[in-house]
Amino acid sequence: LAKTTQPISMDSYEGQEVNITCSHNNIATNDYITWYQQFPSQGPRFIIQGYKTKVTNEVASLFIPADRKSSTLSLPRVSLSDTAVYYCLGHRDDKIIFGKGTRLHILP
Amino acid sequence: NAGVTQTPKFRVLKTGQSMTLLCAQDMNHEYMYWYRQDPGMGLRLIHYSVGEGTTAKGEVPDGYNVSRLKKQNFLLGLESAAPSQTSVYFCASTYYNTGELFFGEGSRLTVL
Numbered sequence: 455l456a457k458t459t460q461p462i463s464m465d466s467y468e469g470q471e472v473n474i475t476c477s478h479n480n481i482a483t484n485d486y487i488t489w490y491q492q493f494p495s496q497g498p499r500f501i502i503q504g505y506k507t508k509v510t511n512e513v514a515s516l517f518i519p520a521d522r523k524s525s526t527l528s529l530p531r532v533s534l535s536d537t538a539v540y541y542c543l544g545h546r547d548d549k550i551i552f553g554k555g556t557r558l559h560i561l562p
Numbered sequence: 563n564a565g566v567t568q569t570p571k572f573r574v575l576k577t578g579q580s581m582t583l584l585c586a587q588d589m590n591h592e593y594m595y596w597y598r599q600d601p602g603m604g605l606r607l608i609h610y611s612v613g614e615g616t617t618a619k620g621e622v623p624d625g626y627n628v629s630r631l632k633k634q635n636f637l638l639g640l641e642s643a644a645p646s647q648t649s650v651y652f653c654a655s656t657y658y659n660t661g662e663l664f665f666g667e668g669s670r671l672t673v674l
Contacts, residue, residue, distance in 0.1 A: 486660045497652045497665025498605070541604065548612050548659045549620065550595060552605040 458542050463557040472529045474556050476542030478522065487518055487525045490541045492555070498541060501527070532560050564588055568653050568666035575643045575673045583638040583669050585653030593656045594636040595620075595663070596628060598649040605652060611636055612659070643673045 460476040478487065486505055490498035502509055504516045504525070515528040529536055539555040569584045585594065592613050597605040597620075607620030611630040625647060627639045636655075640647060650670050654663040 488660075488662075490663070495668070497654070497668055498663070499665070500662040503660075503662070539604075548593065548610060548618065549607060550610075550654075550656075550659070550663065551607055551621065552597070554604040 458553045460556045465559045474527045477524045478544045485544045488543045489527045492539045566666040568669045585636045587655040591655035595654045596638045597652045645673045648673045
């Protein structure tokens with residue numbers, strides 16, 4: 455099962471672009487890379503998923519280099535409401551394991 | 563379309579009591595998962611199911627049992643509750659194991 459490592463916390467300011475990087479030390483060929491967002495007292499919410507290169511949706515971009523040993527979640531022009539915990543997952547087979555996540559704090 | 567519904571949302575137990583948490587999904591998902599989240603921590607996988615009639619252990623299965631008698635329901639049981647099981651429990655489901663997980667609102671359990 456792919457294990458992930460990401461920073462424990464990050465601070466940024468409103469209007470900035472935020473990049474959170476996750477390392478996928480033992481990612482397997484069939485693993486997808488998925489990111490979730492969690493607000494206090496709520497369940498995690500899916501943000502974005504990719505396998506390689508770049509994926510973009512209405513809320514974020516996901517960059518995955520060719521070796522797939524890392525991934526970077528990019529949040530454009532963050533606002534106070536983006537303050538949350540962000541999890542990167544590597545998953546394969548049937549177990550879906552969440553790491554400790556990155557606590558992102560957006561400052562005014 | 564209710565998505566994933568957890569029952570109950572709050573419960574207080576005494577040490578040694580038993581209870582069952584119910585997770586129900588109406589999306590015809592094959593895979594269902596139970597996680598626990600302690601304050602300031604990430605989610606830890608307790609048990610999961612890949613289809614009706616199947617269950618498997620996750621990262622922290624001790625002290626819990628599960629059943630998946632119907633595809634839409636996944637039950638998490640505590641036979642003899644302990645204070646260490648005080649936590650918020652989240653249920654999630656997905657159609658395939660690399661797909662988007664849909665979470666319930668959580669069940670906050672306190673064991674005194």
